[in-house]
Amino acid sequence: MSESEPNQPSRFRRVMGAVGRAALLPVRGAGYLVRSGKAHQHFFLPVLNGALGDQLAARYDRRAIRMNFRRGGQDVAVADLRLSEPQQKTVVFVHGLMGDELIWQTGFQDAPGSRRYGPRLAEEAKLRALYIRFNSGLHLSENGRELSRLLTELVETYPHAIGELVLVGHSMGGLIIRSAGYYGALSPGAENQPTSADEALNDDLRKKNEALQVAQENEEATDNASILRPQASAGAEPAPWLAHLRSVFLLGTPNDGSWLEQNSHLTARLLNRINLFPTRFLSKALNKRSNGIKDLRYSILVDEDWQDAHADDLTPPRTPVPPLPGVQYHILMGAWLRATRPSALREYFGDGLVGQGSARGHTTFGDEAALPAGVKVRTAVFSQQHHGGLLTHPEVFQYLKLWV
DSSP, X not given: OOTTGGGSOXXXXXXXXXXXXXXXXXXXXXXXXXXXXXXXXXXXXXXXXXXXXXXXXXXXXXXXXXXEEEETTEEEOGGGSOOOSTTEEXXXXXXXXXXXXXXXXXXXXXXTTOOOHHHHHHHHTTOEEEEEEOOTTSOHHHHHHHHHHHHHHHHHHOTTTEEEEEEEEETHHHHHHHHHHHHHTSOGGGGXXXXXXXXXXXXXXXXXXXXXXXXXXXXXXXXXXXXXXXXXXXXXXXXXXXXXXXXXXXXXXXXXXXXXXHHHHHHHHHHHHHOXXXXXXXXXXXXXXXXXXXXXXXTOOSHHHHHSTTTTSSSOOOOOXXXXXXXXXXXXXXXXXXXXXXXXXXXXXXXXXXXXXXXXXXXXXXXXXXXXXXXXXXXXXXXXXXXXXXXXXXXXXHHHHHHO
């Protein structure tokens, strides 16, 4: 018998130790769930709004999120941002479906003391980082209009503080940015000219916005007539923020639509066509998903498309939203499946939620000859990265740092 054997724990003690650890697993698991719940409680409202935000807004529910800049976990009016550094490059981060501004800053499972893209870029690239939070249950075009209005207010309030403007959007956030560019390029003065067929809807949406502002009486009233698409007039000046815009980063953005929502739409239609009570019930339940989610089917960025009588067709109308002249677009996408999988499968599933073909945006960015003057498109694929992983990947950060 060796000298070390007496110091070894007996078999009985090893067994009892294993039993004790097994007995503590439920306690440790419950503790983890509690800590995780506390860390993620800020997601409650964003998730609720992503699922039912349009319905919350329709009934003037105080839980309906209103688009705003965010700082320290609070809404901040543009006038209260107090930007002073002259001509500083400004990066505006826009989250995705059911997200909020914190996805750009920190995460529960991140290493202690680590920071995400926003704070790191602000420090290492010496730029200004601003964050937007919005109701992701509303139509993409409604949020696009409001983002354009906020950016206009930003550059008009701080004409000497805003230098180059860079927009970074994850998933749905990238679509909101594209929609904002579309409306910003139209005549601001024409935003008060809805068509007669849309006047009732325009009035209804105006009332919703007014109701959501009751708790913010000191805030400057917004132009709520900008819910419907304006008619551009010849020689009209675009929104002033476009003159500052230099780059747009689209992280995992479904530029040509989401295969997941396309399948949900098809399933709801099929269940309804079967026309039995259980299938009709399931179809109605599926169709309760928010307008923002439904718009993801083919990335509907313009009001007329979701207002069209054929909006629910299998191939609905889709107004082209071209890139903005003189802007460099960066398309960053994940490749979730291993390279050993069939290429068609990897292309379809992409990062797990957004297919690679949709992320590339063939209908928008695919034809180089058709791109507006000065538009440049760069594409980067990050291997074995899922949709959420694009928010924490070190190589994605290095790409942003290099090109921002």
